[in-house]
Amino acid sequence: MASTGRKCDVGRSETQREYIIRPRDRKERKHYTDDWALGDEEIEGRRSFRLDDKMESDRFPQCFVKEMVGSDFNLAYLQRHGFNTPLLFRDKAGLGLRVPSPNFSVNDVRMCVGSRRVLDVMDVNTQKNVEMSMKEWQRYYDDPNKDKLLNVISLEFSHTKLENYVQTPNVVRQIDWVDVVWPRHLKDAQTESTNVLDEMMYPKVQKYCLMSVKGCYTDFHVDFGGTSVWYHILKGSKIFWLIPPTERNIQLYENWVLSGKQSDVFFGDTVDKCGRVTLTAGNTFFIPTGWIHAVYTPLDSLVFGGNFLHSFGIEKQLKTAQVEDTTHVPQKFRYPFFTEMLWYVLERYVHCLLGRSHLDEGGGGGAGSPDSDTPKPQNSPQQAPEDHIHLTPQELHGLKAIVMFLHSLPTNKKNVPELIRDPIALIKDVRTLVEQHRYDSPEAAVTGKPILRGPDQSDRLILPRNRGRLPLTKNSGNRSSTPLPPGSKQGKHRAGGKGGTNQGGGGPRRRRTRCKKCEACQRSDCGDCSFCLDMVKFGGSGRAKQTCIMRQCLQPMLPVTAACASCGLDGWGQQPVIPIQKMNREIPSSLMECSVCYEIIHPDCVAKLCPGMEGVVNEDLPNSWECPKCCKEGKNVEYRPRHFRARQKSSDIRRMSVSSDTNSALLDAIKVEGMKVELDAVAAINTTPGCEDFGRPLTPRENPSSVSPIAGDAAPAKRPKLEPDDTFNEETNAELLVLNIRTPCMTTFLKPSEFQSLFADRL
Template sequence: MVRPGLKRKTPDEEDYDPLIDGQREWDLEEKLNSTNYSATFVDVRDTGEGFGLAELQRDGFRNPLLFKNKTGLGLRVPSESFNVADVKLMVGARRPVDVMDVRTQQALVMTMRQWTDYYTDPNRDRILNVISLEFSHTKLDNYVESPTVVRQIDWIDRAWPPYLREKQMDALNSMDTMFYPKVRKYVLMSVADCYTDWHVDMGGTSVWYHILRGRKVFWLVPPTERNFQLFEQWTLSGRQDATFFGDMVEKCQRVELEPGNTFFIPTGWMHAVYTPEDSLVFGGNYLHSLNIKLQLRVWELEEKTRVKRQFRFPLFMQLHWYVLARYAGCLMRREHVVPPREEGEDLAAYAERMAEYGTELKNSHQPGQALTQAELQGLRLLLQWLRPLPPNRREVPADLPEPDRLLDDIQELLQEHAADTPDAACTGAPVIRWPAGMLKEAAGHVRQLRGGASAGGRGRKSGGAARPSKLPADKFIHRRVRCRLCEPCRRQDCRECVFCADMVKYGGHGILKQCCIQKQCIACSLPAKAACFLCRDARKFNEVEKEEDNYDPDLDLFECGVCWRLLHPDCVRQLETADFDPAFVTADLRSDQMPNYWCCPVCHHAGKADQLHPRISKGLKMLLKLESEQVETGQAGGRAGKENKTAMVGAAASAGYDSDNGADEPSIIVGDGATSTAAATSSASTSAEVKPVIIKITTSAAGTATVAAAPNHRASAGVRGRPARKRRRTAKARAAFGSDEDDSDDPDFYA
């Protein structure tokens, strides 16, 4: 079969050689053992200590980087015991997955349950591989964080409007429901003997690539103009079976990756990949300002080889317009992106929202910041690329009303910064950014929706700012418990996160009272005493019983994410209510967020399915706030070293629950000392119940954190008052069970 051109590549996805085994005219085994691929392009380092944005600004991002250990990179991934079954648990057993049959080159679609059954079967009758699985907006998203330097230069993080990212609710990569380029986090699951033929990653993206399990073998060729010409000829020739591209170029390097290695591939590097054993890999694609020239060169190559749109970087043109707009906004105080008026929003509310938007943007302005030579060259090339395009090919975003004026401003900006020196530009902080307040608001909204493809939220009220949906009054809420079976439950404390640093057994003061961030349970179970609201029977199945052939979900116990009642589907089916259709009791109502979780038929019938409250660990939400502040502090502070932050912790009772240990969620406000102290004073004066505690948290670019000495006001934080509060909640729930009162609009459904 002839390759039609470059195919879309996620982080080194296994888009296999197009020939059935045995038709190649070159021997793969010989390429694995040959000494001809001994160039030394890759910079190998033991750890990421000392590596940061300042180094990339000074030396550029030209050669691949291989870190044998992820220490110092700020990268967060699950432990080595994490497996494909855990992926299924986090993204959902019914999540569709694109699979490629290596030998026949047939594209298949399987569910994660089917893929897991295949992957764990020792007697495989064919070689299959997941081409790509982008897992943003699923529970797995909370357990994987890209390296700090990637978050500091990724255009999606730095330039894409936060108010568009917060609209993304669908975990699938459908262009119809995509509000930003969803290419930032992939999980690759390859079986032994998979081979990916030579390719360049889509849109000229750079790639970060972490080997969690298994091994990978890479062949790498540098992005010189001569090599691009040879690659174009090789791609269009249709004779990939006759020639191994690494033999056509002057220099090629083969490098082997082991478990725990982290690999950075810069823009435009041509590479092929072989999988010697079953592997599990995390990675992500990103565009940035350090290699704009090569990114546009790869785009040109994709145009010449007529790569189909669905195989290319999504929203590629729009992203470049937003990048130019942020340069003009941050360096010239000229904002070009205007959020559109939402449907049904009145003019007064829109004007108020725009005023708040303008106030926030002032916090991102940093005139006087110098630009690197790579940025100056890249911006000039962007002007040369965009100006000649006719209006129908520019693909200008709808919220950028004056693109020509933006191009004129960038031309003026280049003239102003023509004399910038490299020393002045190497600050260790990115130039473009959105205000920290807008990023936190968007991050909080998006992370709340990470409960699977079907998770919904309340969204934004007309004319109001986006806010995470809150849990209702806890009349029927049950605190979930650890499953003791999932991979995070079985791992050890990392001793590096802010929660470990606060633990008394590791020398902390026990203020935060959260388990290790790496041990947040992903399959929290219903408590042993949980019973059906209708029949009062506590029968339910554990995770082992659910895997048996005779498992009947209609007899299991499910918790509704809207009304929080515990019900057996079979009990709901037996209700005799005139307005209720028993056909609503179907498998489609069950959610993959966590075990025994659904939108009950009654709430679904009442049109409340979009109010399904996603469950998210409170420890994770606390950590996300700290991590967001860490990256933004690197911008304002102008260095990649340690930054001191003061966090105000107030242990106010929350309406939700903690899925790990039942503790109430402390609220954290991170900022400088003066701001946090003022916030603490104000909070203490306005609330008699909440007595905040001032603690000092020191975090580094690597993501490690320590908690400095601070008073341990356990009693004032509400710890001693918890048993009584728990008794009051139990009494309320018991009273509710015996009454007809309910928060729902139609409580008679359960009568």
């Protein structure tokens, strides 16, 4: 029998081998997680307060939370009232939210994301992060005898099969900067399903799956980057403690985090007012920017949610970024590409309101471009809106805050995206925009229509992309009809199996059939996805002829007529005919299909051809393995699971930002003496280590100059706080605003006097 590839330690008991917890190896590739408030350092001792008392105490009433119905929560509501209060929806009707049925289980999550997916798991008692595979986590979750409290709150599942089962609320899709600001072609180029920072093409924080067992507790924290959050409780229950982000509460929170006594003090007892709300299955909850909250799980829970930045809380989002500096949050636990996103926000507002694009050719006009397939030259004039569009006060003040925030950053952290070729021209256009909209009417800004327009995802056809599903064509040379990102090459990753009809190994020999047992097979059509809307019974044309996205089988089976390539017999040792009795067999087929060369064969038959070799069984797909022949020839070394193979990487269009190391080298070479600027060490740029690492701010270990004397090498550089008034302090005036650095011989500077003339008298 083939080996599953899972190793067990010698001397362990059967119960100990059920799930193996591995402490994180610091030399492994770092993954992104949203649990930034809970570090890896083990807390000494247990909590000195009882959570039962906090759940029953009358000191925490259900305040701050506003209950609404989904039909009333739309863009016009945000334009009129902003987003400053937590919102609770007892039912998801009217939100445009799609989630799996309540029968969906952790085992279904495993089948969608893969058994080998590595998870960041938090030990609730020690607050220490460990790693487990999805298979190990599922065994732990289903085990009734648990010796530890473990919690998964950072499984981001975009670009896996699970993403087809979850659609974010309509309002979130209209305002999320990832959808309406970030360049669309960069997001489409994402191929990695995990959150490996080196492979991330956009802030991949939109879809999370949270799996918690009874008794889990997440201490008070603010979500990374000041992101707002939506939660939907599919199963179980959650209890939230909520604290508003007032100036006093934020200061108390900073002191509480820096004190290191979180296990001794329940932060809700230190503030003037702390609310509590209980969420049950079917509830949807929205948390605005900056709210400090803690979460307790009274029942085993399965939750879907997501984080998003938006234009109705810009000032608080920037304030949260400063709190992260003050509390020494490591870079890997922050919102990815936060500073780059701010530049793209300025560009999108200028593009949509002034009709001027500042993206480089090949940028494609950004996420909301009316014609993203036709590149425009930089700073090219385009058609501006005919009617004057009014901005809300939150947006107008937010644009000013972004400019001041970027100005306050040190030179090595400005991170101008490579696609924005002339940031000075962009800043000037922002000045023009603010001048034109300084007298906008708040009432006229309530239109219910988005200013930053992105693609309407609800109307786009979501292609299968071969995520865990076999192509529907027999012996097909093209394993996927999904268009690849620009610059990628078709067939970069070939199967290379023998006996295929095409070069490169060909496609599967047989089309798989429904298992008729999984949750997807047993449910009915959702009636909301693009495939359902195309069906005749729902009023469509019936051209797509595709099954409902929610009914795509999680465990497709080999057909009963499949035969062994060696002996010619089927999976039950008979001739490959279609007898009716085969349909009712309780014994599964013994045939195995190779996921590399697609050859269907009996394990006993292949053992005669490759004696001494064993295959590796795919635990996520029935009758699937990497056959011994492919393992012997090494064809499975670079192999990726089938449902990712159609999504090729596009390294030539990978987003690049200005090198922080280059900025740092130039900053050291700049000496300001009145109006005299001397560049003494420009040649040092070519020898600066790490110049090839674009698009990422320096971590404290790489930038010793940013190390805090209090926190050692774990503290990032601290940003100066935003001033409440419009003036620039003398200390800020003393440095140049370096906006863009391309080559050692081409450096663009904007002096403080020039910057002040652009904004100080206008904002």
